[in-house]
Amino acid sequence: xxxxxxxxxxxxxxxxxxxxxxxxxxxxxASSAAAYTNEPTGGTVTLGxxxxxxxxxxxxxxxxxxxxxxxxxxxxxxxDGGMLNTFSSKALQGNGILGKKVEYVTGDTQxxxxxxxxxxxxxxxxxxxxxxxxxxxxxxxxxxxxLCQEAGVIFMAGLTHSNDTTGxxxxxxxxxxxxxxxxxxxxxxxxxxxxxxxxRKAYHLTADYTWGWTQEASIKAATEALGWETVxxxxxxxxxxxxxxxxxxxxxxxxxxxxxxHYGGNMVNSLTNAVxxxxxxxxxxGRNFEIVVPLFSRxxxxxxxxxxxxxxxxxxxxxxxxxxxxxxxxxxxxxxYGFPPSQAxxxxxxxxxxxxxxxxxxxxxxxxxxxxxxxxxEFDGLGxxxxxxxxDDHQCFKDVLVVKGKDNPTSEFDLLEVxxxxxxxxxxxxxxxxxFAGGNLGQCNAG
Amino acid sequence: MLGLDKKDMKFLLIVTFLTLATPILxxxxxxxxxLAQFNxxxxxLMQRFAIFGIFAIGFNILFGLTGYLSFGHAAFLGVGSYSxxxxxxxxxxxxxxxxxxxxxxxxxxxxxxxxxSLRRSGIYFSILxxxxxxxxxxxxxxxxxxxxxxxxxxxxxxxDPRILxxxxxxxxxxxxxxxxxxxxxxxxxxxxxxxxxxxxxGYYFCAIIAIIAFYLSLRxxxxxxxxxxxxxxxxxxxxxxxxxxxxxxxxxxxxxxxMYAGLAGGLLxxxxxxxxxxxxxxxxxxxxxxxxxxxxxxxxxxxxLGAGVIKYMENIFSKINDQVLHQWFGWxxxxxxxxxxxxxxxxxxxxxxxxxxxxFMIVVIFLPGGLVEGGQRIKSYFKNRRGGDSDDPEHHxxxxxxxxx
Numbered sequence: 001x002x003x004x005x006x007x008x009x010x011x012x013x014x015x016x017x018x019x020x021x022x023x024x025x026x027x028x029x030a031s032s033a034a035a036y037t038n039e040p041t042g043g044t045v046t047l048g049x050x051x052x053x054x055x056x057x058x059x060x061x062x063x064x065x066x067x068x069x070x071x072x073x074x075x076x077x078x079x080d081g082g083m084l085n086t087f088s089s090k091a092l093q094g095n096g097i098l099g100k101k102v103e104y105v106t107g108d109t110q111x112x113x114x115x116x117x118x119x120x121x122x123x124x125x126x127x128x129x130x131x132x133x134x135x136x137x138x139x140x141x142x143x144x145x146x147l148c149q150e151a152g153v154i155f156m157a158g159l160t161h162s163n164d165t166t167g168x169x170x171x172x173x174x175x176x177x178x179x180x181x182x183x184x185x186x187x188x189x190x191x192x193x194x195x196x197x198x199x200r201k202a203y204h205l206t207a208d209y210t211w212g213w214t215q216e217a218s219i220k221a222a223t224e225a226l227g228w229e230t231v232x233x234x235x236x237x238x239x240x241x242x243x244x245x246x247x248x249x250x251x252x253x254x255x256x257x258x259x260x261x262h263y264g265g266n267m268v269n270s271l272t273n274a275v276x277x278x279x280x281x282x283x284x285x286g287r288n289f290e291i292v293v294p295l296f297s298r299x300x301x302x303x304x305x306x307x308x309x310x311x312x313x314x315x316x317x318x319x320x321x322x323x324x325x326x327x328x329x330x331x332x333x334x335x336x337y338g339f340p341p342s343q344a345x346x347x348x349x350x351x352x353x354x355x356x357x358x359x360x361x362x363x364x365x366x367x368x369x370x371x372x373x374x375x376x377x378e379f380d381g382l383g384x385x386x387x388x389x390x391x392d393d394h395q396c397f398k399d400v401l402v403v404k405g406k407d408n409p410t411s412e413f414d415l416l417e418v419x420x421x422x423x424x425x426x427x428x429x430x431x432x433x434x435x436f437a438g439g440n441l442g443q444c445n446a447g
Numbered sequence: 448m449l450g451l452d453k454k455d456m457k458f459l460l461i462v463t464f465l466t467l468a469t470p471i472l473x474x475x476x477x478x479x480x481x482l483a484q485f486n487x488x489x490x491x492l493m494q495r496f497a498i499f500g501i502f503a504i505g506f507n508i509l510f511g512l513t514g515y516l517s518f519g520h521a522a523f524l525g526v527g528s529y530s531x532x533x534x535x536x537x538x539x540x541x542x543x544x545x546x547x548x549x550x551x552x553x554x555x556x557x558x559x560x561x562x563x564s565l566r567r568s569g570i571y572f573s574i575l576x577x578x579x580x581x582x583x584x585x586x587x588x589x590x591x592x593x594x595x596x597x598x599x600x601x602x603x604x605x606x607d608p609r610i611l612x613x614x615x616x617x618x619x620x621x622x623x624x625x626x627x628x629x630x631x632x633x634x635x636x637x638x639x640x641x642x643x644x645x646x647x648x649g650y651y652f653c654a655i656i657a658i659i660a661f662y663l664s665l666r667x668x669x670x671x672x673x674x675x676x677x678x679x680x681x682x683x684x685x686x687x688x689x690x691x692x693x694x695x696x697x698x699x700x701x702x703x704x705x706m707y708a709g710l711a712g713g714l715l716x717x718x719x720x721x722x723x724x725x726x727x728x729x730x731x732x733x734x735x736x737x738x739x740x741x742x743x744x745x746x747x748x749x750x751x752l753g754a755g756v757i758k759y760m761e762n763i764f765s766k767i768n769d770q771v772l773h774q775w776f777g778w779x780x781x782x783x784x785x786x787x788x789x790x791x792x793x794x795x796x797x798x799x800x801x802x803x804x805x806x807f808m809i810v811v812i813f814l815p816g817g818l819v820e821g822g823q824r825i826k827s828y829f830k831n832r833r834g835g836d837s838d839d840p841e842h843h844x845x846x847x848x849x850x851x852x
Contacts, residue, residue: 053765053797106768108797113600113723115761121491121719122762125645139598143721146602149620150632164599208589209598235589238598440605443619 036366037152037447038128045100045365047072047352048107048129050120050144051158055111056238056265057136059299060344064134064158065106066337067345071352074332075102082332083353086325086381091360098359105129111136113143120144124151130365131156133351136344138162138211145174152447154367156351159344161263161295163214166395167436172444173367175374175394177354178347179427181215182435184294184314185222187400187422191312193226196257196290203255204233205246205270207262212238215261217435219294231255236262236270243270247277256284259292267293268303275307296403298342301415308405308415315401317346317383318416326383340413350382354389368444386424392431394441397424455665462661462748466654469493470644477641484771487759490634490647491718495758497653498714501660503738503750505707508664509700510736511745512673514680518573518732519560519580523553523705525587525727527712529594532601532722539612540603540622542631542652542717546710553709554702556583561701565694568683577729584727600723624717626652631718649718656714660707665747667703676700708735737803741810743817752818760803767795 040046049068052061073079077094084092096102105127107119116135123129132148133156135141141160148155149171157165157176161184166176192200202223206216212235220230231253236246247270250258258279262270274280274291282289293300296313319330319340329349333341341349354374362369375391387398402420409415429436448456465472474488487493506520530552531545538544564575587595595601603621607614616622624631631649638644667673678686679693686693716722725731738757743749772788772795779787794802814820 054800058797104770105766106770106796108765112725113598113721114725117719117721118491118495118762119765122489122766125491126486126489139600139723142599143602143723146721147719150623169599169602169604237585237589438606442605442615442621445618445620 035446036368038124038130040100040128040130040365043100044103045097046123046127046129047102047104047355048120048123048127048132048134049104050107050109050116050123050132050134052111052136052140053106053108057111057159060136060159060264060297060342061109061134063299063342063345064136064348067333067341067349068104068133068352070333070336071349072102072104075352075356079336080332081328083325083329083349083382086328087353087357088380089357089361091357092353093360097356098363098365102356109135109137109140109144111140113139116140116144117147120147121151124153129153131355131370133348133355134158135160138165139209141165141176142169142210145169145171149173149442149445152367152445154355154370156348156355158348158351160211161215162211163218163435164210164439166393166439167214168438170393170439170441172371172394172441175351175354175371175389177351177396179314179316179398179400180395181211181218181294182429182433183400183427184215185218185220186427186429187402187420188219188292188294188312188314189222189226190422190426191402191420192223192257192292193228195312197287198227199229200257200290201229201231201253201255202257202259202292203231203250203253204259204261205243206233206235207238207266208235209238211263212261214435215294216259219259219261219292221435228257236266238266240266241269243273244277246270247273247279250274250279251277251282254284256287257290257292259294261294263295263297264300265303267300271304271307271311296416297344298340298413298415299344301405302412304405309407311405312419313403315403315416316343318343318401318403318418319346320414320416320418321383321401323383323385325381329383346383353382354379366446368446371444388424390431392441393436393439397428399424400427449662450666451669455669458747459658459662459665463658466497466658467651469496469654470646470650474642474644478643479641481774484767485763487763489645490650492758492762493647493650494653494714494718495762496755497650497657498711498718499735499738499754499758500751501653501657501714502708502711502735503742503754504657504660504664504747505704505711506735507704507739507745507747507750508667508676508707509704510739511750512668512676512680513697513700515565515568515697515701516573516736517564517576517701517704518729518736519564519576519578519583520704520708520735521727521729521731522560522580522583523557523708524712524715524731525583525722525724526553526556527709528716528722528726529587529601529712530709531713531716532603532720533594535603535609535624535716535720536601536607537610539609540624540720541612542624542626542713545624545717546713549709549713549716550706551709553712554706556709557702557705558698561698561705565697565701577732580727580732581729584724584729587724587727595722595724598724600721603720621720624720653714653718656710660710661747661751664707668747672696672699737807741807741817743819746817746819749817749819756806756818757803760799760806764795764799764802765797769796 051064074082074084109116120132131154136159138160141157145155155174163181206212260270279289293313296315301308330340358370358373362373374389377389380386384398400422401418403416404419406417470488474486476482527549530548534545534548560579613622629648634645634647636645675696738753739750742753776784776787
């Protein structure tokens with residue numbers, strides 16, 4: 001079977017072939033002539049919408065995609081213009097971005113870093129996307145943000161709530177409009193103390209990944225500062241669907257508050273389990289046992305149904321807000337799709353507008369120019385009141401909503417009510433805050 | 448030449464040619480045409496073809512030759528990726544140390560896992576490997592976070608030491624991966640008429656390694672060692688009765704195929720310096736099984752074909768959204784259009800799994816030998832039509848396909 005006949009001649013031939021093969025790639029190292037990655041040269045500009053279409057966050061992904069399509073319509077001057085009319089910056093004309101018609105490509109992140117990066121890469125390499133946006137998980141957002149930094153395009157983060165996105169993993173080409181775990185903690189803690197008293201004992205269940213950890217650390221720090229005590233903090237796997245075994249130990253402690261640092265399907269299941277175990281009716285030391293969900297969304301509230309009533313949490317935006325921007329957005333979204341948008345839809349719509357506006361003001365699609373235009377940019381009229389994109393970490397600072405599951409919902413969308421609007425100053429932190437330290441924006445990369 | 452007979456040499460040359468010409472072959476439609484959607488000649492996807500080709504070739508050494516179905520090969524892929532990224536963080540962005548460590552580490556892992564798992568065969572072996580892979584996945588996902596960075600995935604950062612190489616590039620960013628100065632990210636676009644071909648350094652690096660991996664596997668298939676592995680597949684008991692101990696051979700095959708997986712993982716990280724825990728999940732292990740079966744178990748070309756088909760669907764079909772469908776079916780009357788789009792939507796975009804599932808079923812039911820068997824049937828059909836004195840169709844048992852097909 002084996003016939004090893006290595007001859008001198010054969011060896012020489014082989015090495016010559018191999019040598020030529022190794023030398024081959026060197027002729028391809030010349031860089032291309034464009035000034036920056038995917039400089040749009042025709043009459044159109046391509047944006048990449050990278051959202052989870054399958055997996056645990058598929059609902060959020062679908063809603064994000066709807067908002068992106070709406071934003072593209074508005075940028076191209078179709079539809080009723082939505083928040084373009086209320087946005088404080090008037091640079092956008094409704095004729096695309098810098099006169100180029102906006103086109104888009106979509107991809108499926110599958111809520112996996114690998115798949116998300118592959119999808120983003122194909123958008124950059126194949127479709128010539130000049131900006132990537134999306135993500136419904138912090139892990140994915142951080143991974144794609146890193147890729148965009150390397151490839152030299154702008155990344156406008158979607159639904160990502162972990163401190164790390166604009167903390168230790170921040171990047172010069174990445175920008176986040178959504179709020180973060182620290183802000184949730186800072187906004188929620190005073191409300192919790194006012195309603196439940198300042199001598200509570202909390203038990204945490206935490207989704208075992210980046211977001212969960214930063215969420216737990218943030219809410220722990222904020223509540224402990226107000227006098228609460230943390231009895232225990234247990235990490236649960238992200239893939240868990242039954243939390244009974246994590247709820248039972250809670251009953252055996254003297255804890256009187258359960259904090260669910262869960263999101264999406266995780267939270268729906270853990271909350272349902274907690275209610276089934278009778279935690280809501282439980283009395284500890286003569287006081288009602290309470291459940292807190294630091295990050296809320298309407299989609300989750302719908303999943304949890306009855307169980308959500310009266311439970312406190314925080315959110316980035318809610319469609320029942322009555323300011324002009326929110327009203328305009330809810331109206332055009334509702335007209336097109338027949339139901340109100342979620343907070344995920346809102347944040348990605350804003351991100352798309354903010355990107356387009358920054359291009360107009362900078363007069364270029366060059367990521368470095370766009371980045372400069374976004375840094376320190378103050379704006380209003382996008383539904384969150386006065387907002388600033390901080391230059392130090394590319395994080396937006398704006399008011400945070402503390403919400404409660406509505407006791408008497410009037411429709412299947414009317415599930416949350418706003419308890420308090422926490423002003424931006426109260427949730428602002430120093431860029432070198434220990435929870436955000438260790439990162440480095442680096443230099444903007446134009447490819 | 449190279450210790451191969453004439454037929455194998457011809458086969459290797461064809462494979463080499465196809466691999467090197469991939470950037471042209473995968474770009475058959477002109478830019479801007481409606482079919483450009485189906486072009487696959489962009490660096491990231493071509494790199495994946497080559498890398499998962501290596502992964503599947505390695506898997507086939509175990510599954511195709513010995514018949515041991517491992518459901519945990521993704522663990523080695525992940526180990527390779529993590530090792531490579533750690534080298535990028537600690538030593539330099541040169542891919543060579545990363546790849547070397549990736550192969551060594553995955554080999555060690557395979558030795559340990561194989562030593563335990565190979566005490567059983569058949570379904571028990573599959574379950575054991577699956578258990579080990581899921582264990583590695585869960586460790587990487589949460590317990591070993593200081594090493595793996597958990598769910599976020601291990602990335603290179605500006606603060607990494609990189610003692611032998613550049614810590615920060617001239618432009619103030621993390622430097623790109625390179626092979627002695629050849630940037631993996633470098634690419635040259637050449638436009639010919641309305642066609643545009645992208646020649647990427649990263650792809651050619653992967654392609655050359657893939658060809659070497661293919662050659663090595665061809666040699667293993669032809670060697671006495673390969674023959675022994677096939678003997679294990681056909682009847683291990685009889686082999687035992689002849690006084691031969693099969694385990695060293697299966698263990699060797701397991702380790703070799705684990706090292707192939709590690710190499711693939713290291714290459715993945717070299718092309719895109721990130722290692723995520725999902726790479727080790729059971730779905731990733733299942734994927735390589737699908738690739739191998741789809742292409743044709745035990746054939747040389749089959750697994751590579753299967754890898755190509757699955758990666759193509761994952762990356763191209765998943766990007767066809769309803770906007771694209773509207774462009775395609777815009778000429779239909781409105782009512783009909785919405786019906787067609789509604790039906791088509793389930794097979795493209797997020798429904799691409801459906802398409803691959805249907806394809807997989809068709810192949811398994813009608814072409815048990817995989818896509819390679821399909822190719823052979825077409826070939827023999829034409830041969831028969833030409834009236835050549837081909838094989839007797841009633842001849843049983845069927846002649847085993849030549850491994851080089």
